[in-house]
Amino acid sequence: MSVLLFTIIVLAGAFLAGLVGSLTGLGGGVIIIPLLTLGLGVDIHYAIGASIISVIATSSGSAAAYVKEGITNIRIGMFLEIATTVSAIIGAVVTVFIDPGYIAVIFGLILLFSAAMMVRKKIDRSDNDTSGKLALFLKLNGTYPTEDGVKKYAVHNVLGGFLMMFIAGIISGLLGIGSGALKVIAMDNIMRIPFKVSTTTSNFMMGVTAAASAIVYLHRGQIDPGIAMPVTIGVLVGATIGSKILVRTKTDKLKVVFAVVVTFLALQMIYNGLAGRL
Amino acid sequence: MIKDSKNFFADKDVQVILGTLLRVGVISSMSVVFVGGLIYLFSNYLGIVDYEKFNPGKSGLSSINAIFSGLKRVDGSAIIQFGTLLLIFTPILRVVFSVFSFLIERDYLYVLIGLFVLCVILFSLSNKLAG
Numbered sequence: 001m002s003v004l005l006f007t008i009i010v011l012a013g014a015f016l017a018g019l020v021g022s023l024t025g026l027g028g029g030v031i032i033i034p035l036l037t038l039g040l041g042v043d044i045h046y047a048i049g050a051s052i053i054s055v056i057a058t059s060s061g062s063a064a065a066y067v068k069e070g071i072t073n074i075r076i077g078m079f080l081e082i083a084t085t086v087s088a089i090i091g092a093v094v095t096v097f098i099d100p101g102y103i104a105v106i107f108g109l110i111l112l113f114s115a116a117m118m119v120r121k122k123i124d125r126s127d128n129d130t131s132g133k134l135a136l137f138l139k140l141n142g143t144y145p146t147e148d149g150v151k152k153y154a155v156h157n158v159l160g161g162f163l164m165m166f167i168a169g170i171i172s173g174l175l176g177i178g179s180g181a182l183k184v185i186a187m188d189n190i191m192r193i194p195f196k197v198s199t200t201t202s203n204f205m206m207g208v209t210a211a212a213s214a215i216v217y218l219h220r221g222q223i224d225p226g227i228a229m230p231v232t233i234g235v236l237v238g239a240t241i242g243s244k245i246l247v248r249t250k251t252d253k254l255k256v257v258f259a260v261v262v263t264f265l266a267l268q269m270i271y272n273g274l275a276g277r278l
Numbered sequence: 279m280i281k282d283s284k285n286f287f288a289d290k291d292v293q294v295i296l297g298t299l300l301r302v303g304v305i306s307s308m309s310v311v312f313v314g315g316l317i318y319l320f321s322n323y324l325g326i327v328d329y330e331k332f333n334p335g336k337s338g339l340s341s342i343n344a345i346f347s348g349l350k351r352v353d354g355s356a357i358i359q360f361g362t363l364l365l366i367f368t369p370i371l372r373v374v375f376s377v378f379s380f381l382i383e384r385d386y387l388y389v390l391i392g393l394f395v396l397c398v399i400l401f402s403l404s405n406k407l408a409g
Contacts, residue, residue: 004323007315036329045332053362057308060300060368074296074376078391081373085398138387207300207369208395214366215402219341221334225358226327229315232365236308 001040003226009040011230014054018238021058023251024258025199026118027206028054028235029177030111034265037104037278042227044100044278048176049222052214054235055178059207061239071144072200076155076193079138080186083162084169084209091173092213096220098174104273107175111266114181115259126153126194134158144197153194161191173213178206296372303368307361314357321354341405370399 017031029051036047095103128151135141140155155161164186172179180202187198217223272278339345339359348356377392 001327002323003325003327004319006327007319040329042329043332046329053365056365056369057304060304060365075388078373078376078388078395081395082391082398085395089398089402139385208373208399211366211369212399212402215399218362218366219405221337221340222332223340223359223362224329224337225314225318225339225355225362226322226337227329228362229311229318229358232311232362233308233315236304 006040006226007230010036010227011234013039014231014234015238016234017054018058018235018240019242019245020238020254020258021235022062022239022242023246024118024255025180026114026258026262027178027180028058028239029175030114030262030265032231032235033107033176034269036227038265038268038272044103045096045222046224046227048095048103049214049217049224050227050231051176052210052217053223053228054231055172055176055210056207056214057232057236058239059178059203059210061236062203062243071196072204073140073142073193073197074204075138075142076140076187076191076197077201077205079140079158080162080165081205081208083165084172084205085212087166087169088173088209088213089216091170091175092216093173095174096222100278101273101276103175104269104278106171107177108266108268108270108273110171110175110177110179110181111262111269115262115266117181117184118255118262119259122188122195124195125188125192127192128152128154132156132158142197144194146196151194153197154192156192157190161186164190169209172206172209173216176213176217178210180206296375299372299375300368303364303371307364307368310361310364311358312361314354314359314361316354317352318354318358370396373399 013035014028014032017028020031021028032051032054033047036042036050037044135155135158138158140158141153143150143152164182168179168182168186171177171182183202184198187193187202188195193201214223334340337355339348339356342363345356345359345363349360373392373395377389377396380388380392
């Protein structure tokens with residue numbers, strides 16, 4: 001395949017990934033890794049390097065919009081980044097020693113999980129009950145603006161959330177994805193942070209986490225300019241347009257359709273991984 | 279209560295600056311990648327892509343020094359890679375900025391936490407991990 005054709009295909013795919021990703025809340029890597037490996041026969045290690053770049057791009061791009069609204073809890077983000085940066089680097093160091101087939105299988109399983117998380121009904125478990133000593137000591141409890149004024153919330157089970165974030169970071173470094181679905185579990189279900197705060201804070205952290213493993217990938221030669229270029233531009237343009245559409249569209253149906261697509265991609269990745277074709 | 283609201287607004291100022299910082303980082307890195315991409319395509323568009331097997335030495339642009347020396351030759355791939363570096367450094371700069379803002383707020387615990395995160399990233403930058 002010629003460089004020009006390859007660039008155009010990846011650019012179009014990355015644009016779609018960014019667009020759908022920002023509409024459904026699923027990261028770009030979910031589409032980019034299958035596109036590169038299954039579609040274009042790219043080695044999964046290059047695909048991982050390209051995907052992590054798309055994670056940083058979308059995270060920083062949308063975090064710029066979110067922080068201005070003042071709902072990101074920077075303290076929660078900073079504290080949990082201790083776990084995610086350390087574990088992301090561990091994941092990024094280990095990934096090259098793992099058989100590509102196994103990586104594909106793990107990726108497929110995470111995709112299935114993310115698809116399920118996307119369509120499930122979300123329950124906001126946040127409250128302002130007295131929380132643990134650790135949350136108080138770390139000053140994690142915060143406030144966020146709602147329609148009826150500023151609302152307070154308390155953070156629960158800090159240690160549990162921290163451990164879950166450690167796992168999310170390992171997966172992120174291993175596969176080059178943001179592992180947003182795992183971060184949501186840590187923040188919404190374990191620490192019981194309100195959605196408005198957890199979504200933006202998780203997105204905010206994703207950039208730093210991805211940067212930590214991206215540096216390892218870069219040094220190892222996994223980030224190739226010929227792939228990174230169309231991925232960065234495509235994802236950023238797609239995500240920007242997506243976030244503009246998002247304001248005036250209902251995404252419920254789209255999420256179901258996308259969950260089906262992701263499930264299909266996941267099964268493909270697992271099948272090809274087990275068959276040793278990646 | 280007064281203390282609470284004061285903190286809330288101080289944080290808000292910081293967040294507005296942070297948001298701008300992230301935006302500037304993303305836009306400038308994308309512009310660099312775009313320019314590099316044009317040069318890369320112009321000189322390579324008929325070439326054949328070969329990504330079937332991972333080859334660590336292929337691009338020759340896997341260290342910051344290599345990228346900078348490529349920039350001097352106005353090499354398209356090196357310019358793209360430099361843009362990628364800018365993108366990687368955007369969230370890292372965000373941590374540096376947060377450390378300063380916590381220092382101004384005299385929240386030393388979070389200054390320490392931020393510095394720890396920076397150390398982890400610096401350790402990763404030291405290039406002993408790629409293996």
